[in-house]
Amino acid sequence: MLERMFDPNGVAVIGASRKEGKVGRAVLENLMANGIENIVPVNPNDGEILGLRAYKGILDVPKEKKVDLAVIVIPAKFVPEAIDQCGRAGIANVVVISAGFKEAGVEGARLERECLEICQKYGVRMVGPNCLGIIDTGSGLNATFAANMAHKGNIALMSQSGAICTVALDWADRTNVGFSKFVSLGNKADLDENDFLEFFENDNSTAVISAYLEGVKNGPDFIKIAQSVTRSKPVIIVKSGRTSVGSRAVSSHTGTLAGSDAAYDAAFRQSGVIRADSLIEMLDLSRAFSAYPLPKGRNIAIVTNAGGLGILTADACSSAGLNIASFEESTINELRGTLPPAANLYDPVDVLGDASADVYAHALETVLADNNVDGIILLVSPQAMTEVTEIAEKIVDIIRDSEKPILCNLAGGTRVSEGEATLQKNGIPNYPSLERAVTSMDALCTYYSIKDRKHSSPQQISVDKSATDAIIKDAVSNKNRILGLESMDILSSYGIKVVDSRIVKTLPEAVGVSEEIGYPVVMKIVSSDISHKTDVGGIRLNLRHADDVERAYNSMMSDVHRYMPEARIAGVQVQKMVSGGKEVIIGMNRDPQFGPLLMFGLGGTYVEFLKDVSFSVAPVSTDEAKHMVSSIKTYPLIAGVRGEAPSDINSIIDALIRISQLVTDFPEILEFEINPLMVMQDGQGCVAMDVRFTIDVK
Amino acid sequence: MASILVSSSEKFSGKSSVCMGLGKILRDRGHVVGYMKPIGNLLIDVHGSLTDEDAEGIKSMLGLDDPTKTITPIHLTDSLIDDALIGVKKDLDERLMEAYSTISEGKDVVIIEGTGGIGGGAMYNLSDPEIASKIGTRMLLVTRFDSIYAVDRILCDLRIIQDPNILAGVILNEVPADMMERVTELVVPFLEKKGIKVFGVIPQDKTLRSVPISEIVEGLRAEILVGTESLEEFVDNYLVGAMEAGSAIKYFRRLPNTAVITGGDRADIQMAAIETRVKCLILTGNMLPSGAVLASAEEAGIPVILVRSDTMTTIERMEQLIGHAHIKQQVKLDRIVELLESNVDLRSIAASMDLEF
Structure with a gap:
């Protein structure tokens, strides 16, 4: 599809210039220096530019020039019209080098949308805008304003930064490294990393694919495409914006959210992409695969x-x-x-x-x-x-x-x-x-x-989807964004065992339920306004008789009112006290780029401090769920250390797969956490003790 | 002619809203309605004359013709207070009576709004119960039910009123959803047993606490960068973006109709806010955001406004704006009417002042 983009019969430079120092001249010179036959300068003042016959407009160029790529280097406000003319002239590929689009603000963004709409109208594919251009060493195409032409080689490189393209070209020049294709992605209004990954996968001149990215445009598609591409060619990516300050710069630069680095790490790992930590590492690795x-x-x-x-x-x-x-x-x-x-x-x-x-x-x-x-x-x-x-x-x-x-x-x-x-x-x-x-x-x-590697697809487990559907629909219609203990039934309907519990509104009810469930019991405050129950005295453990329950109930209510006077209290949950297990946590956060990002770690009070967690983008296969569990540092604690009996790891894996299916089935679930999931000894399963959902109520 | 004085246990109880809603309902039933707030305590300058902000709002929302001076004959200025303390005679009672009789002319019913809390004005003998007895009307007490201790306040108020016959009844306002059951099952019977008529229990309502972005722009003296077409959207909450973007997304997702306050240099927080579709972005410190971020906000239809003040000052001003918004929009008036009609025994209120309903 993009073959002609890189190997055109004829290339028009819209905005070609004879003036030294102009981008329109640099592009023209680069094209001429590398043996492209039909080069057509387009400039309102026709005549000759660098010895080539120039035309006033792209529609004036004769058919025999066989132009199938237009490189556009005119001020942003004229670009939509130029693309429209390309569309009318039947030119299917454009590279928009011009800046002044979304990166420049509201008006630029409007122009960018207009360009995209025109492209879609005519079926024109566009690189950029706001980019350095593209190179193909095989066809001899250098449609950039870079100072160097790439040497021939088998590395295809794409970059979201034009300047980084020039760094790579210059480094490669000194170290004698060659490229097959070179793409400066620019603002990625139309063609993005996913399109080029697919194209490079089938490009015979490319053996290695590398990229500098500030973000991916469509995460789920990226994973699918990369999973396939990495089986035939290595893909090496350096992704910037890893830290908080870095991601701030990405947002400022591109007007996109950098997304969590954990999500990128997980997505790259799951799709077989090799993540480089630095620009030079990306170049080193690309060269290693190439050589x-x-x-x-x-x-x-x-x-x-x-x-x-x-x-x-x-x-x-x-x-x-x-x-x-x-x-x-x-x-x-x-x-x-x-x-x-x-x-x-x-x-x-x-x-x-x-x-x-x-x-x-x-x-x-x-x-x-x-x-x-x-x-x-x-x-x-x-x-x-x-x-x-x-x-x-x-x-x-x-x-x-x-x-x-x-x-x-x-x-x-x-x-x-x-x-x-x-x-x-x-x-x-x-x-x-x-x-x-x-x-x-x-x-x-x-x-x-x-x-x-063998790619195993996630298995579908039979669950009671309609029960969850009803709870979520109810939350959406009542505008309940936060669901807590009262939503434990969601877990049951997905086959995850939950602790025996009841929600009560008064002390006598609490005592009654405790007697029914059997001591010892645990009491927890039920309030969507309270996310950390421990911090406000909202959890009482190990209550052994009615007196304990009464004391705990009264002091808990007093504490909660004191520490969070504004919190709305829906009641108190009385749970059977479960002991003898290990606390783990399963969470999910819907990432802006990749969707549901599952999290697994050792649970309890210290989870936020230890940060010993693993991530995977859902849906996950059994192998992936196994990897999640075994890749945390404290895994030996679950597997059993020093003669301790191992915990029921299979039941954790099973719970992860069920949660993966739950969050995939219901995009309304924005965030989710079981904390803790109590894992018993091997063969005895696991039990969810507490849960919290954030629902998208629109 | 019928009349009632709407008083309250505390400030920001929703007294003005009740006056406005009641006025609208009675007018729609064919009555000629008059309104006054005898003592103006929220003084503003309207076209060169001093008046009370609540009174001015109700006057314009209900389209009343009576002159501002008659609606609010007494202004609670510093000199008025000093004079009261010194003992200078100001003929306040006369001014009150005169305005009341003027307003009453040609009206079927006059709604009188009290000043701040029930006891306010006692130092110049014009607390709400004193006004009620001077003009010979009964009182409707509006109490914001923020905790169970509101019951204490109501019983205390009854002691301030002294003559139980002056109190027509109470409305329990802004009752949180989780307290509703307790209020209807325990509190209402308790008060009725004490001889206090409960006209209604009104649940907390987001529409009424919310504030349109245009008012935020005005209140913060902000500059609108993008999103002028969405300025009449309502904001219920504000959040401060000072964490890293990942946490910000979680935080912004939890509350509906939110305005996010952050620095102009925090592009990550700005994008998190845009991504989670908050209602409005308030950028502090007069720092312009990047063009790319503005473009994304514009594409998402989210207004971005710029203020000169720092984040702390902006938070303080927002605190004043949200929940204390004056009713200036038809949407809110309609909502008040809806709430009164579905939660309050309006027939009994009318009956308490011998008004046909």
């Missing part, structure tokens, strides 16, 4: 001429969850035969400071042949007798022919620069630090499992 074959496991060999570097690398590997390989006997024997006696023959292999290029190369080949090795990190320090450049020359062929990734860190500065240049000239990266080499190796190894 190397994928390792088949996580066993890494380190070859070094400096013991210190080897140890640092071993530490970094271990922190990243990479294994240091155990060599086969034949490898060790071969190394013993060729390396000096003082050398270290086990991983990390230390060939010693005076190792010649031949010794290095032989050690590398020996380790490479070992079946227990999936990838190699090669380190070279510039000691007095080290032949850095010769080593680089010697290893180039080995690296290029290898079916395992060999990542190099020629460490140092001046003395390694020639060796570094040798590697780069041959398309082999030299990582400026061993840590960056390890991060790239980790990504390569991780992708191996992403690529091969």
Whole structure:
């Protein structure tokens, strides 16, 4: 669909200019410099621009110019008309470089909407507005005003910041990294990251997809598309606005809500996207995927001429969850035969400071042949007798022919620069630090499992949806935004066991219900105005007889009135006291970008302090629910430590899947929390003790 | 001619609303209705003459022709109070009687609104019960039922009134939903047993407490940046955005019809507010937001207004505006009438002043 966008028969530049320093001239020059045949400048003053025949308007351009891409570089207020003319001229693709749209304010936003409507009317697809343009190294298209043209390669890069595009281009120019396609997304009025992910998935010239994003436009679609794309090509994304101040800047820049970082983390993980922590990491990882074959496991060999570097690398590997390989006997024997006696023959292999290029190369080949090795990190320090450049020359062929990734860190500065240049000239990266080499190796190894993963779809459990439907409809019609203990039936209708309880309005009723349920009991205040019952004295535990209940009832009412005089009290809930279980929490918050974000963690009073929680975007599969439970740091406490009996983890997983279905079935549920969910010993299930919903009543 | 004095146990009880609603209902029933608030305590300047804000509102909402001076013959100024304390004779009783007789002319019924609380004006012998006995009318007491202790206030008020015959009855106003049952089942029978007629129990109502954005703009002397078409929307609550965006979303979702107060530099909070479709964004400190945020607000149809004052001062002003709004909109008058008709025994009120209903 977008093929002609990147490989047009003819390109018109609307707003082409002959004036030095104008964007309209830079774009034209870039197009001309890269061998596009039919280039048509459009400018109200016709005549010639840079030797090309210019036309007054796009409708004046003759059909034989076969223009199927228009690059627009005129002031914002004229852009809608220009797109309309493109539509009438049958041009299906436009790149709007011009700024002054939504990023500039209300009037700009109106123009942007107008542009989009015109595009939709004619079926025109638009990149931008407010962008740097697009590049395709295969077709030789450079429809940007960037100072560099990209080298040919297999990385497709898209960026929500035009300036970051120029940084990437310049970095790639120096490090000899090539791109297949290059897209500056701009304001994403029409085409966005999802469109390009889909396009790059089927683009033969692209092997690696990377992106700088400030947000995604359609989260649920993004997850679906990325889940498919990442199975055939690695997708590396750096997403800015991680912190509160960062997200403020994103909002200010784009007029969108950055969305919670936890949601992005979960969505990226669930869809197999590799998240880079920085711009340079995104570029490093892209280059690694572009340059190397994928390792088949996580066993890494380190070859070094400096013991210190080897140890640092071993530490970094271990922190990243990479294994240091155990060599086969034949490898060790071969190394013993060729390396000096003082050398270290086990991983990390230390060939010693005076190792010649031949010794290095032989050690590398020996380790490479070992079946227990999936990838190699090669380190070279510039000691007095080290032949850095010769080593680089010697290893180039080995690296290029290898079916395992060999990542190099020629460490140092001046003395390694020639060796570094040798590697780069041959398309082999030299990582400026061993840590960056390890991060790239980790990504390569991780992708191996992403690529091969089986996607299990969420199972549908049979539930009593109509009961919940009635409760929610009632809340909506009564404008009840907050539902608390009185809505425990929602959980029951979705098959989650809830504690035996009743809501009462008076003390005599409380005593009566307590006698009926059986002591000990717990009393909780029922009020949609109170979200933290403990803080206002709204929970009384372990009441053993009627006197306890009476004392607790009276003092609780007095406390609640004192601490929250404005709170509306709907009654008191009397619960059977449950003990002997572990408290966990299941929550959900509807994220503006991705929808229902499930949360799981250890529960109780300390949950807000510990922040030991895991997140997943619902709906979740059984595997995903398992991952949620096992990925919190305090998981061993649930699984049972020091001979303690394990908790019923399967019942938590079951509850997560049911909640996932509940929040997917009812978009009216904006927020949700079971706190605590009491998990009993293995085989004895779990019980919801308290619940709170926020409902969208419109 | 019939008449009644509407008094209240405390300020902001909804006295003016009852006067306005009652006036409208009686007029719709074919009566010629007069209104006065003898002592003006919320003084404002209207076209060069001093008058009471409540009285002015009712005069205009009910379309009354009587001159402002007659509707409110006495203004509670500092000098009036000083004179009362010194003992200077001001002929207040005469002014009251004269205005009352003028207003009464050609009317079937006159509704007299008291000043602030029931005992207000005692220092110059014009507390509500004193006015009632001077002009020979009975009292309707409006009590805001904010807690069970409102019962204490009513019984105290009865002691201030002294003559139980002067009290026609009470209306329990703004009763929170969770207290309704207790009020109707326990409080009403209790008061009736004490010989106090309860004319009605009116539940708390959001429409009446709410304030239109246009009044917020006026009250905060704000500049409207976008959203002029939505200024007549009503705001019930305000929230302050000073947390991170994730918490802000949760916070904003919990309350309906909210105005969010935040700094012009807090684009994250602004977007959270727009995302959760709050009613209005109030930006403090005279800091303009980014163009992209304004554009998003405009697309969502949410007014963004800019104030010079800091957040703290803005909160204080909002506190004054919400819940204390004067009734200036037809929507609110209609709502009052609706509430009175469905919750108050209007026939008995009319009967208490021998008025046909």
